[in-house]
Amino acid sequence: MASTYNNLKDIEASSDHLILRIKVRVVKIWSLSPAEQKYVKPTLELVVMDYVGDRIQCTIRNAQRRLFEDELSEGKIYIVCNFSTSLNDQKYKATNHACRIYFKRDTQLQMVHDPSFSENVFRFVPNDLILNHTNAQSHLIDVIGLLTGKGDIIEFTKNGKKCSYIVLELDDMQGKGKIRCTLWEDFATMLVKHIEEQPTSEYIIIVQFAKFNLFKGAMGISNTNHNSILYINADFQEVKDFRKSVVMAGVPRANQLSQIAAEPAYSMEDDLINVSIYKPISELKASIEEAEDSYYCAKCAAYPTTHTPRYTSQPFVQALIQQLHAVSMYLS
Numbered sequence: 001m002a003s004t005y006n007n008l009k010d011i012e013a014s015s016d017h018l019i020l021r022i023k024v025r026v027v028k029i030w031s032l033s034p035a036e037q038k039y040v041k042p043t044l045e046l047v048v049m050d051y052v053g054d055r056i057q058c059t060i061r062n063a064q065r066r067l068f069e070d071e072l073s074e075g076k077i078y079i080v081c082n083f084s085t086s087l088n089d090q091k092y093k094a095t096n097h098a099c100r101i102y103f104k105r106d107t108q109l110q111m112v113h114d115p116s117f118s119e120n121v122f123r124f125v126p127n128d129l130i131l132n133h134t135n136a137q138s139h140l141i142d143v144i145g146l147l148t149g150k151g152d153i154i155e156f157t158k159n160g161k162k163c164s165y166i167v168l169e170l171d172d173m174q175g176k177g178k179i180r181c182t183l184w185e186d187f188a189t190m191l192v193k194h195i196e197e198q199p200t201s202e203y204i205i206i207v208q209f210a211k212f213n214l215f216k217g218a219m220g221i222s223n224t225n226h227n228s229i230l231y232i233n234a235d236f237q238e239v240k241d242f243r244k245s246v247v248m249a250g251v252p253r254a255n256q257l258s259q260i261a262a263e264p265a266y267s268m269e270d271d272l273i274n275v276s277i278y279k280p281i282s283e284l285k286a287s288i289e290e291a292e293d294s295y296y297c298a299k300c301a302a303y304p305t306t307h308t309p310r311y312t313s314q315p316f317v318q319a320l321i322q323q324l325h326a327v328s329m330y331l332s
Contacts, residue, residue, distance in 0.1 A: 005079070008054040013087045013099050021081040024048035025117055026074050027055065028209065030226040032092065044069055047094050047209070047227065048078075053121025057094045058083075058101040071109055077117050079110045094209060094227060096139040122208065122238055128176035133212055133219050140209040140228075143221055144238065145170025146246055147203040148178060149258035153188050164188055167260050170205060173245045180220035181205070182213060187223045187230050194232045202246055204239050206231040 005023040026048050033042035041062035049055045060068055072078075080101075088100045125141045149169030156163055166188040168181040183191055195203065208229040213222040223230065233239065 005050070007052070008048075008050045008056045008097065009052075011056065011085055011097075011099050011101070013085055015085045015099075019081070020083065020085075021079065022048075022050065023077065023079050023112070023114075023117075024050050025077045025119075026072060027120070028094075028227045028229070029072060029074050032226065041065065044072075045094070045226075046072065048080075049118075049121060051117055053118060053123065054097075055095045055123075056097045056099065056101055057088065058103065060103040064103055064105055064107075067105065068103060068107070068109060071111070075119075077112050077114050079108075079112055081108045083107045091137065093139040120236070122206070122236075124172075124238075126174055126176065127170070127172045127179045128174070130179050130212070130221065131177050131219055136212045136214040136219070138212060140211055140224065141221070143170065143172075143179075143181070143205075143207045143210050144242055145172045145179070145181070145205055146242075147205055147257065149260050150191075151260035153192060166191065168205070169258065169260060173242070173249055180213075180215060180218065181207065181210075182215075182220065182222040183230070184223055184225075187228070190230060191232065198233075200233065202243070204233055204242055204246070206234060206236075206239070 004021075006020045008022065008024070011020065011022075026046055028047045030045050031042040032045045033040070043062055044060040044065050046058040046060070047055055048058055082104065084102045084104055085099050086102060088095070088097055090100070122142045122144070124144045127145070130141075130143070147168060148171045151167040153164055153166045163185070165182055165184045168183065168191075169178050170181050171178045191205075206229075207221060207223060208231070209224060209227045210221040211224050211228075213220050231239075
């Protein structure tokens with residue numbers, strides 16, 4: 001197989017002059033619309049993997065989409081040849097491959113059957129690497145972990161749209177820290193429904209194509225809107241092997257999950273731009289003077305008798321500078 005087809009790991013941006021032929025399984029298909037081109041038909045995006053589990057992202061531009069859309073299905077195996085390659089330098093990266101593939105009008109696509117081809121190959125990233133990761137906008141990853149804590153589903157409205165999420169705590173059983181996992185919308189509902197309908201001693205979670213998510217200075221993960229896949233106690237060999245490590249560690253049963261306190265899932269910058277209430281200084285002064293030695297909370301319609309200082313002067317100035325920088329970037 002390796003001598004007949006090119007390995008995905010060997011594809012480079014300078015491969016256009018070569019005749020490449022790959023045999024891949026389609027892992028995920030989704031549409032992606034450029035934010036600045038609202039009236040342009042979205043591109044068709046794919047993540048494919050070869051027989052050793054390496055992945056690459058493929059893009060079918062809207063002009064060629066009609067030529068291939070009806071032929072492609074998730075989970076199917078295809079032989080693909082006569083395509084172009086380019087650096088994977090777009091903002092949205094579903095894989096960490098240095099390149100991505102672009103279909104052309106004359107790209108050849110043939111579906112084949114191969115029982116020996118792997119169904120799915122995960123590339124799990126351990127918690128310690130996630131916690132030490134610094135770029136929240138980098139590629140998507142696979143994560144496996146034992147559910148050790150969860151919050152309640154939180155619902156709110158943003159820009160007139162109803163949203164919901166749930167916060168989890170995942171342990172990869174390597175003893176190097178737990179991570180925060182935020183599941184949005186249908187993913188949150190799916191998890192809660194599974195726990196209610198299929199109670200068990202432990203819940204092993206896999207989030208495939210998870211994105212890095214920085215929250216209050218700590219890196220965690222969350223699902224994406226387009227292509228994340230959630231597995232709960234799936235019948236995979238990886239889950240069976242992981243369960244053995246859970247048993248050996250003597251982890252408490254799932255009915256002893258820690259409860260995670262509810263808190264906003266948005267960042268400081270989003271809080272400043274979209275959530276905070278703006279008032280002139282004169283109005284703020286008037287609201288404070290309405291009750292001596294107290295602060296008025298418009299959201300609660302109350303005057304708290306105590307408050308907790310959030311910053312000393314120097315950290316406050318630094319935080320304010322960061323927020324103003326975020327506003328300027330958002331408005332530019």
